[in-house]
Amino acid sequence: MQIIRTGTVLTGEYAGWKIEIQDDRAGETGGYYLFMVQENQMVSTLGLNS
16 A cells, blocks of 8 residues: 555644555555554554545
């Protein structure tokens, strides 16, 4: 998978968490993965179909 965007949540409950969006349109999900990380530990993974 290719990383297509990274960033940091600025406000709300998850402020300060890192976000990484990976493109899996050519893979098993046919969509995207959203990874949310706090203090170098993966907390949540969400697969999103396009």
